[in-house]
Amino acid sequence: MSREPLKTDAPADGNPLLEPWTGPFEAPPFDRVEPRHFRPAFDAALDEARREIDAVAADPEPPTFTNTIEALERGGRRLDKAASVFFNLAGAHTNDELQAIERAIAPILARHRSDTYLNEALFKRIDALKTSAGKLGLTAEQSRVLDRYHLDFTRAGAGAPPEIKPRLKAISERLATLAAEFGQHVLKDENDWLMLLDEADVDGLPDFLVASAARIAADRGHPGKYAITLARSSVEPFLQFSPRRDLRERAFRAWTARGENGGLTDNRAIAGEMARLRAERARLLGYETYAHYRLADTMAKTPQAALDLLESVWAPAVASAARDEEALQAIAVGEGGNFRVAPWDWRYLTEKRRRHEFAFDEGELKPYLSLDRMIEAAFYAANRLFGLEFVERFDLKLYHPDVRAWEVRGAGGEPKALFLGDYFARPSKRSGAWMSSFRGQQKLDEPRLPIVVNVMNFARAAEGEASLLSVDEARTLFHEFGHALHGMLSDVTYPRISGTHVAGDFVEFPSQLFEHWIQAPEMLRRFALHHETGEAMPEALIDKLLAARRFNQGFATVEYTASALVDLKLHLEPEPSGLDVVAFEREELERIGMPEAIAMRHRTPHFQHIFSGGYSAAYYSYLWSEVLDADGFEAFEETGDIFDTGLAQRLEKFVYAAGGARDYDEAYRAFRGRSPSPAALFRKRGLAAGA
Ligand SMILES: [Zn+2]
Numbered sequence: 001m002s003r004e005p006l007k008t009d010a011p012a013d014g015n016p017l018l019e020p021w022t023g024p025f026e027a028p029p030f031d032r033v034e035p036r037h038f039r040p041a042f043d044a045a046l047d048e049a050r051r052e053i054d055a056v057a058a059d060p061e062p063p064t065f066t067n068t069i070e071a072l073e074r075g076g077r078r079l080d081k082a083a084s085v086f087f088n089l090a091g092a093h094t095n096d097e098l099q100a101i102e103r104a105i106a107p108i109l110a111r112h113r114s115d116t117y118l119n120e121a122l123f124k125r126i127d128a129l130k131t132s133a134g135k136l137g138l139t140a141e142q143s144r145v146l147d148r149y150h151l152d153f154t155r156a157g158a159g160a161p162p163e164i165k166p167r168l169k170a171i172s173e174r175l176a177t178l179a180a181e182f183g184q185h186v187l188k189d190e191n192d193w194l195m196l197l198d199e200a201d202v203d204g205l206p207d208f209l210v211a212s213a214a215r216i217a218a219d220r221g222h223p224g225k226y227a228i229t230l231a232r233s234s235v236e237p238f239l240q241f242s243p244r245r246d247l248r249e250r251a252f253r254a255w256t257a258r259g260e261n262g263g264l265t266d267n268r269a270i271a272g273e274m275a276r277l278r279a280e281r282a283r284l285l286g287y288e289t290y291a292h293y294r295l296a297d298t299m300a301k302t303p304q305a306a307l308d309l310l311e312s313v314w315a316p317a318v319a320s321a322a323r324d325e326e327a328l329q330a331i332a333v334g335e336g337g338n339f340r341v342a343p344w345d346w347r348y349l350t351e352k353r354r355r356h357e358f359a360f361d362e363g364e365l366k367p368y369l370s371l372d373r374m375i376e377a378a379f380y381a382a383n384r385l386f387g388l389e390f391v392e393r394f395d396l397k398l399y400h401p402d403v404r405a406w407e408v409r410g411a412g413g414e415p416k417a418l419f420l421g422d423y424f425a426r427p428s429k430r431s432g433a434w435m436s437s438f439r440g441q442q443k444l445d446e447p448r449l450p451i452v453v454n455v456m457n458f459a460r461a462a463e464g465e466a467s468l469l470s471v472d473e474a475r476t477l478f479h480e481f482g483h484a485l486h487g488m489l490s491d492v493t494y495p496r497i498s499g500t501h502v503a504g505d506f507v508e509f510p511s512q513l514f515e516h517w518i519q520a521p522e523m524l525r526r527f528a529l530h531h532e533t534g535e536a537m538p539e540a541l542i543d544k545l546l547a548a549r550r551f552n553q554g555f556a557t558v559e560y561t562a563s564a565l566v567d568l569k570l571h572l573e574p575e576p577s578g579l580d581v582v583a584f585e586r587e588e589l590e591r592i593g594m595p596e597a598i599a600m601r602h603r604t605p606h607f608q609h610i611f612s613g614g615y616s617a618a619y620y621s622y623l624w625s626e627v628l629d630a631d632g633f634e635a636f637e638e639t640g641d642i643f644d645t646g647l648a649q650r651l652e653k654f655v656y657a658a659g660g661a662r663d664y665d666e667a668y669r670a671f672r673g674r675s676p677s678p679a680a681l682f683r684k685r686g687l688a689a690g691a
Pocket residue numbers: 479483508511
């Protein structure tokens with residue numbers, strides 16, 4: 001190569017974000033990072049990344065895969081380091097200072113991306129490589145990476161007429177700012193709302209909920225009282241167990257009104273503006289709508305394919321939910337209730353019905369589902385399937401005292417990854433559960449081990465007591481751990497296709513598939529142990545739990561599918577100018593015949609997946625991936641061994657380790673031996689196909 005080696009002379013000035021990280025696993029030095037370090041780190045790292053990109057674009061040598069694609073893959077490392085620390089903290093442990101930096105930096109990073117993608121000299125080189133790809137002697141992985149780059153650039157507007165480029169840039173920057181604000185508003189609405197209760201108000205609630213409500217009240221400066229917040233881990237069990245219909249209604253209304261309360265945290269106008277800008281960008285790039293643009297590079301490929309899947313489950317799900325509602329209404333009447341079942345009654349009456357029909361309540365299961373045992377169970381399944389070992393590290397300085405760290409070793413004892421677990425809800429954390437990376441796997445120059453984190457919002461137990469999970473929470477833990485495995489088992493050369501950098505409707509496959517293992521009887525027998533006595537969950541209770549798996553699936557499918565349909569329809573609007581997103585949502589729900597007693601899982605004004613989380617026009621992905629996970633787990637069941645070695649090896653090779661190195665349909669077939677069939681999804685949810 002003829003060009004000068006790049007200078008990496010950004011001034012460190014004692015800024016830990018810019019220095020080499022030399023501790024164990026080269027993990028970020030969290031104990032030394034302060035908010036004031038981020039702006040100078042971003043400035044220096046951006047400057048360096050720009051110079052790296054300019055050098056590639058200005059290279060006088062003709063383009064080769066090495067001097068262009070690999071050079072880009074090597075670039076921006078400092079920026080990745082600073083950004084990964086920053087955005088992980090912005091999600092999991094934020095404060096006013098970080099929030100202000102987030103609002104300021106989001107458009108700057110968006111501008112950097114636009115400048116890169118709209119750099120004509122750079123695109124010319126990539127385009128030339130793409131044109132002559134057949135003659136370059138590339139490996140299969142290299143040609144996938146080249147395809148990705150070419151697509152990333154063309155989808156961002158490279159090759160588009162020069163006169164529209166300034167507008168594309170402006171749209172990207174504005175969207176980045178709006179997305180940051182949207183998420184911050186939801187967090188503020190969740191933190192500001194608190195329902196304080198007295199002794200009498202918590203009558204009839206299970207012990208774990210009373211204890212967590214007492215602790216929340218004490219934490220918020222009301223010792224001796226009880227409090228419910230809008231964190232899912234607080235409000236959802238309250239709706240499930242509280243006999244007080246008035247309080248349930250109050251909590252439910254506040255929960256579903258996040259982002260829609262008027263004032264400074266109202267997200268309605270932001271969501272409308274984002275929909276309009278997304279549609280405009282798609283149009284400028286030659287797509288019919290934003291949904292067409294967004295889905296062009298997915299497994300589904302077209303909005304129609306995603307719609308077809310959603311609509312195929314909608315009618316059977318509504319029919320199933322209607323039967324459930326009748327049963328709930330009968331319970332309400334039987335108790336002397338003189339009301340139609342409302343959305344704030346559904347969880348409560350369902351819990352009663354579960355007790356009638358299956359003779360157990362969620363509260364009975366909880367003592368057997370301690371957080372520590374469930375973490376152990378997830379590690380055990382990863383060991384049986386993929387040979388991984390987990391060794392807890394107590395010597396690492398992390399970003400919050402709650403965060404735990406494990407060194408992950410491969411089957412031969414070799415270090416494979418660092419896994420962080422951040423399990424408890426706190427006001428500095430946004431709601432939900434997610435997996436993220438501080439560093440992705442790659443081996444372009446030397447092998448770089450991934451650092452992966454799972455962030456949850458479980459209720460914390462009192463000092464010295466075990467944190468107990470609901471069945472749903474245990475499943476969520478396995479879900480996010482499935483994503484973590486996808487990041488940690490990754491074994492590819494190039495960062496662009498590493499780990500979870502795959503199509504949005506494929507990325508939920510490894511995570512949803514992993515959920516199946518915590519619902520397997522042999523896993524429950526081994527790990528669902530009473531937190532005080534250590535006794536195994538009684539067989540009768542396991543049977544009931546398994547029998548109840550399809551219970552209430554009509555509700556779950558309706559609340560999810562309604563959200564997915566509204567998301568897709570909103571982004572199928574060709575010109576949504578002046579759109580009132582709440583009116584749009586109402587009309588769409590009316591059109592599809594949304595049952596009145598069920599609310600969307602995420603209403604538009606707080607739908608963070610699609611306005612601040614990367615799932616825009618793609619919330620359908622969970623169901624798309626569920627076709628794969630339902631069908632894929634049946635492969636294990638068919639062998640009679642949920643840890644079948646041959647299948648597990650193919651699963652690792654073609655799915656968990658493969659990142660985006662292969663076409664997704666092909667990867668699935670290589671694992672399963674055939675294409676997926678949606679029949680397994682209907683069986684799993686207990687929905688009659690075509691009902
Ligand atoms: Zn997921």
